[in-house]
Amino acid sequence: MKIIVFDVGGTAIKFGMVDENFEMIFSGEIPTQEFEHKGNMVMAALESRLDEFRGRYDAIGVSTAGQIDYANGRVVGGVANIPNYYGSEIRKVFEDKYEVPVAVDNDVNCAGIGEAHFGAAKGCDDFLCLTYGTGVGGCIYMNGDVYRGSRFAAGEFGHMATHKDGRMCTCGRIGCYEAYAACRVFTDAVSKRMGRPMTGREIFEPENINNPIIVEELDKWEDEIALGLRNLCYMFNPTLIVLGGGIMSEDLIIKHVNEKLYAQLEENYLHVKVVKAQLRNKAGMFGAAYLANEKLKTWSK
Ligand SMILES: [Zn+2]
Structure with a gap:
């Protein structure tokens, strides 16, 4: 049994092949020029891989940016950064053409499912998963399954309001969590004050991490992260919160966020424990593989 999997992001598309033991046999990235961040070209880029490997997989799993109608495998929102992607009937198009089961879900939901079965949340039935990048994404995992909401848009923690009269968010509203807690906000603030562009990785280099400017900006950013998590703890009373995305793999951030969060809880x-994601940038693909395998169990064409 093999499952071909994709992870469609705003800036990159990854793909891979997973076997019956959920081992990733191989993985790769589709060159940007093949899809140029446009929805119709994203579909074509996926199809070209599905054609190439046809006959070598039993199911298809797609983890993708955007709000996804999980039942129908259709893109129903949240994809302003990928023109023409809205409305894509990923499941129907691929099931009709390739005659294998297709599972499609939002990328953070897939990451949560991946971590639940193979990573940091293994054995945990109630946890939250958040990813920090250019924005903040979330997954609500309750009673052993993802809670998707009435219109498949639950867990968009990036747009809960944490600052009244605050900054403008990319969504057009004021004071959203991600306008303060996204990784990009931190790296932008550091870059501005340091007078040169700095990536998250650079900031955490030993020669930079003790720079007073960086120490101060890191502290401010971690306060923002913890503030949002405090709200989520009072809402969901989770045992575990998994943080993913680029620099969340830094133990220092996880340590500070735990301390800041505990200071605000009763x-x-x-x-509750805040831990880093384990599957790194393959979490979405593992989650999509899990969902596709579930579909395969009940598949009849
Ligand atoms: Zn927003």
């Missing part, structure tokens, strides 16, 4: 919330 007794019945204090058992």
Whole structure:
């Protein structure tokens, strides 16, 4: 049994092949010029890989940016950065053409499912997963499954309001969590004050991490991260919160965020642990593989 998987992001498309033990046999990235961030070209880029490997997979799993109607495998929102992608009938188009089951879900949901079955949240039935990048994405995992909401848009933690009269968010509203807690906000602030563009990785180099400007900006950013997590703890009372995305793999951030969060919680919330994601940039593909395998179990053409 093999499953071909994709992870469609705003800036990159990754793909891979997973076997019956959920081992990734190989993985790669589709060159940007093949899809140029346009929805119709994204579909064509996926199809070219599906054609290339046809006959070598039993199911297709797609983890993708945007709000996804999970039941129908259709893109229903949140893809302003990928023109023409809205409305794409990923499941129908691929099931009709390739005659294998197709599972499609939002990328953070897929990351959460990946972490739940193969990573940092293995064995945990109630947890939250957040990813910090250019924005903040979220996945609500409850009672052993993703909670997707009435219109497949639950868990968009990046747009909960944490600052009244605050900054303008990319969504056009004011004071959203991601306008303060996204990784990009931190790297932009550091770059501005340091007078040169700096990536997250550079900031955490030993020669930079103790720079007073960086220490100060890191502290401010971690305060923002913890503030949002505090709200989520009071809403969901989770045992575990998994943080993913670029620099969340830094142990220092996880340590500080745990400390800042505990300082704001009371007794019945204090058992929560904030941990880093384990599957790194393959979490979405593993989650999509899991969903595709579930579909395969009940598949009849
Ligand atoms: Zn927003």
